[in-house]
Amino acid sequence: MTDNTLIFPVLTHLFTAIVSLFFWQKTVSQRIISIVGSAVAMGLSIELFVKVWTGGILTLQAAGWDAPFGISFVADVFSCSMVLLTSFSGFAVSLYSATGIARARMLYGYFPIFHFLLMGLNGAFLTGDIFNLYVWFEVIIIASFVLMTLGGRKAQIEGSVKYMAMNILASAFFLTGIGILYGITGTLNMADLSLKISALENRKLVDITAIFFVIGFGIKSAVFPLYFWLPSSYHTPPSAVAAVFGGLLTKVGIYALFRVFTLIFIPDNFLSTLLVALAIFTILTGTFGAVIKNNIRRVFSYLIVCHIGFMVGGLGMYSEIALTGALFYLFHDILVKTNSFLIAGLIRKLRGTMNMEKLGGLYAEYPLLSLLIAIVFFSLVGIPPLSGFWPKIYLFEAGFMDRHYVLIGAIIVGSFATLYVIANLWAQVFWKNPPETPGDSPLTDDFKPMTRFRKALLVAPIAFLAAITLYVGLGAENITLVVQHIAREMKDPSPYIEAVLSKNIPQ
Amino acid sequence: MEIVLVLLIGILYASGIFMLLRRSMVKLLIGLTLLGNGANLLIFLLGRITKGKPPVIDTAAKLFTDVYADPVPQALILTAIVISFGLQAFAIVLLKRVYVLVNSDDLDDLNTPEEEDI
Amino acid sequence: MNSSILKTASNYLLPILLLFSVFLLLRGHYHPGGGFVGGLIASIAFVLHGFTHGTDATLRLLRIHPGVLIPVGLGLAALSMFAPVLTGQPVMTGLWIEEPLPVIGLIGSALFFDLGVYLVVIGVVLTILFTISQYSE
Numbered sequence: 001m002t003d004n005t006l007i008f009p010v011l012t013h014l015f016t017a018i019v020s021l022f023f024w025q026k027t028v029s030q031r032i033i034s035i036v037g038s039a040v041a042m043g044l045s046i047e048l049f050v051k052v053w054t055g056g057i058l059t060l061q062a063a064g065w066d067a068p069f070g071i072s073f074v075a076d077v078f079s080c081s082m083v084l085l086t087s088f089s090g091f092a093v094s095l096y097s098a099t100g101i102a103r104a105r106m107l108y109g110y111f112p113i114f115h116f117l118l119m120g121l122n123g124a125f126l127t128g129d130i131f132n133l134y135v136w137f138e139v140i141i142i143a144s145f146v147l148m149t150l151g152g153r154k155a156q157i158e159g160s161v162k163y164m165a166m167n168i169l170a171s172a173f174f175l176t177g178i179g180i181l182y183g184i185t186g187t188l189n190m191a192d193l194s195l196k197i198s199a200l201e202n203r204k205l206v207d208i209t210a211i212f213f214v215i216g217f218g219i220k221s222a223v224f225p226l227y228f229w230l231p232s233s234y235h236t237p238p239s240a241v242a243a244v245f246g247g248l249l250t251k252v253g254i255y256a257l258f259r260v261f262t263l264i265f266i267p268d269n270f271l272s273t274l275l276v277a278l279a280i281f282t283i284l285t286g287t288f289g290a291v292i293k294n295n296i297r298r299v300f301s302y303l304i305v306c307h308i309g310f311m312v313g314g315l316g317m318y319s320e321i322a323l324t325g326a327l328f329y330l331f332h333d334i335l336v337k338t339n340s341f342l343i344a345g346l347i348r349k350l351r352g353t354m355n356m357e358k359l360g361g362l363y364a365e366y367p368l369l370s371l372l373i374a375i376v377f378f379s380l381v382g383i384p385p386l387s388g389f390w391p392k393i394y395l396f397e398a399g400f401m402d403r404h405y406v407l408i409g410a411i412i413v414g415s416f417a418t419l420y421v422i423a424n425l426w427a428q429v430f431w432k433n434p435p436e437t438p439g440d441s442p443l444t445d446d447f448k449p450m451t452r453f454r455k456a457l458l459v460a461p462i463a464f465l466a467a468i469t470l471y472v473g474l475g476a477e478n479i480t481l482v483v484q485h486i487a488r489e490m491k492d493p494s495p496y497i498e499a500v501l502s503k504n505i506p507q
Numbered sequence: 508m509e510i511v512l513v514l515l516i517g518i519l520y521a522s523g524i525f526m527l528l529r530r531s532m533v534k535l536l537i538g539l540t541l542l543g544n545g546a547n548l549l550i551f552l553l554g555r556i557t558k559g560k561p562p563v564i565d566t567a568a569k570l571f572t573d574v575y576a577d578p579v580p581q582a583l584i585l586t587a588i589v590i591s592f593g594l595q596a597f598a599i600v601l602l603k604r605v606y607v608l609v610n611s612d613d614l615d616d617l618n619t620p621e622e623e624d625i
Numbered sequence: 626m627n628s629s630i631l632k633t634a635s636n637y638l639l640p641i642l643l644l645f646s647v648f649l650l651l652r653g654h655y656h657p658g659g660g661f662v663g664g665l666i667a668s669i670a671f672v673l674h675g676f677t678h679g680t681d682a683t684l685r686l687l688r689i690h691p692g693v694l695i696p697v698g699l700g701l702a703a704l705s706m707f708a709p710v711l712t713g714q715p716v717m718t719g720l721w722i723e724e725p726l727p728v729i730g731l732i733g734s735a736l737f738f739d740l741g742v743y744l745v746v747i748g749v750v751l752t753i754l755f756t757i758s759q760y761s762e
Binding site for chain 1: 627695696700703707710713714715716717718719
């Protein structure tokens with residue numbers, strides 16, 4: 001049914017960005033506007049999710065032009081749960097930014113750009129048109145370029161060059177794919193494409209087009225062999241920015257992969273093998289990178305790459321159970337990765353460095369805070385009742401059913417490496433005594449002298465995300481319901497197609 | 508006409524990828540630009556070239572009775588051009604800034620370690 | 626540049642180009658033209674002035690920094706996009722007044738959207754070009 005409310009999360013961020021543009025260089029007002037805007041967007045996203053979960057798929061034909069001729073916006077359960085998770089992460093990061101971002105960066109328009117980025121993310125999740133998806137991707141990358149370079153330290157700018165070059169390259173491949181897709185089908189609406197592509201007889205042509213999308217989305221979501229840009233750029237921007245990037249930007253590539261490869265190109269033998277092979281290599285390279293690094297944020301960057309492999313592998317196996325596992329992992333990963341980078345930023349505030357060798361003794365000094373962080377780290381590893389554990393069961397089950405033993409092996413290696421890395425991090429940063437000679441630069445604690453309010457602003461978002469992660473783990477049966485529903489919709493996209501292409505007269 | 512465009516697209520893609528693989532930042536930028544232009548031409552070609560039939564309907568008529576050019580590829584290309592304009596403007600400023608900071612055009616010199624890693 | 630011919634010409638070209646850009650903006654609904662093209666023409670007018678008289682002189686002529694136009698234009702476009710929601714129609718539906726006005730003709734929300742685009746394009750293009758030119762001086 002046609003409903004304007006599904007576009008409201010996008011519009012909220014747009015208006016928040018515009019209003020904060022009017023308050024250029026008034027950083028206090030911008031902070032308040034940003035937090036209020038994110039909170040409103042979170043409320044609207046929750047409302048949207050409830051509406052879609054109880055009432056079925058919502059569609060909106062922009063300007064009332066019927067699909068497949070106009071641009072459609074579609075909110076199925078997958079889209080709106082991504083919007084919901086984005087709004088949680090966005091709210092947390094917006095809260096964290098209020099103290100976590102230096103004032104100099106705010107003067108250059110941090111908050112408006114941040115909301116443009118969130119607008120782009122929401123738009124990408126909600127659109128039902130492949131070219132519109134491209135446009136939202138561009139909104140995202142332009143905003144992310146600015147966030148990445150904001151501040152202009154040397155290492156940061158150098159990381160941005162790699163990030164920029166790879167992302168523009170990915171867009172060029174994506175655009176090429178869209179061009180070919182339009183050439184062979186004559187439509188851009190994803191539901192319509194789904195019908196037309198399955199009717200095509202030349203399957204080789206379809207496979208080749210699919211390769212363009214694999215490359216385009218693969219670069220964006222840091223899949224082997226095109227992941228190099230991620231570990232060489234994600235450790236450079238401020239932690240709040242890195243949190244959005246790590247939690248959401250690669251995941252939007254994964255979202256697009258899932259959307260395109262379950263709706264338009266149904267993975268056949270060739271694509272399935274390709275995706276599984278890519279996933280195995282992605283997991284292994286991410287693992288090896290994470291094990292040898294010393295900087296906390298570099299470790300997390302490689303863990304992102306490693307865990308992207310879990311999701312791509314789930315998509316490659318393409319059974320309902322595998323998709324369930326991969327989607328569950330996606331939900332868990334968005335929350336935990338955002339939180340991990342926020343924690344990295346907090347550690348930097350506590351000690352002034354992120355080098356694990358120079359850190360130590362945090363548990364002795366901040367026991368309660370350490371326990372909070374431990375919840376997040378245990379979720380990331382997947383200690384049984386917590387959120388990282390459940391999706392792996394589904395992935396293993398699917399792997400054994402379809403005999404993808406190598407992938408299972410890779411996932412096991414990846415999980416153990418994550419455990420090792422996090423255990424090592426915990427031991428070095430929290431349990432080890434602080435090193436006697438902290439090197440040439442004495443460690444500084446920016447956290448202690450802060451007022452209680454500012455401390456709360458730093459810790460509250462981490463606690464907020466940790467609480468949601470706890471719910472995802474302990475209330476896994478509810479999450480499973482949602483995820484299984486999405487997986488069923490992916491295996492049989494006919495309700496989606498019907499909802500988009502049925503001609504509803506707007507009320 | 509099509510064969511000329513096909514060759515042109517091939518050349519643009521090939522030279523774009525070639526330029527991307529060089530080590531110079533300026534060549535990287537040129538490569539990205541060429542690749543973007545190649546993609547735009549590809550959309551133009553795959554939208555079927557129709558000569559001299561604009562998709563504009565007479566005021567008297569209600570339906571198209573003639574063959575007409577597909578307007579969608581042009582809308583797509585226009586959007587893509589505007590986007591690549593923005594991206595390239597940003598890329599130029601960024602690369603200029605990098606050149607000032609690093610004083611080199613070589614991409615292999617972009618390896619300043621974070622102060623925390625030392 | 627110190628060509629006196631160009632300098633004199635640009636003084637006369639500035640108002641003509643601006644007028645032409647408004648013309649393109651208004652005819653954009655049913656003919657080739659529109660906010661984007663109009664905005665580009667208008668920014669060309671200022672860039673030409675900047676070429677001959679220097680960027681600072683153009684900024685003095687503009688009185689406001691072109692960057693201010695971006696939020697104004699964005700706000701205008703976003704509001705005209707949002708307006709149909711208040712009447713219960715899908716986002717971006719064109720709302721039109723019943724009776725045509727003299728000279729301008731029918732006015733709809735599309736005109737305000739175009740006007741927003743026009744302002745954003747001027748703001749963005751001038752900000753980019755002036756930043757680059759001041760940066761390289």
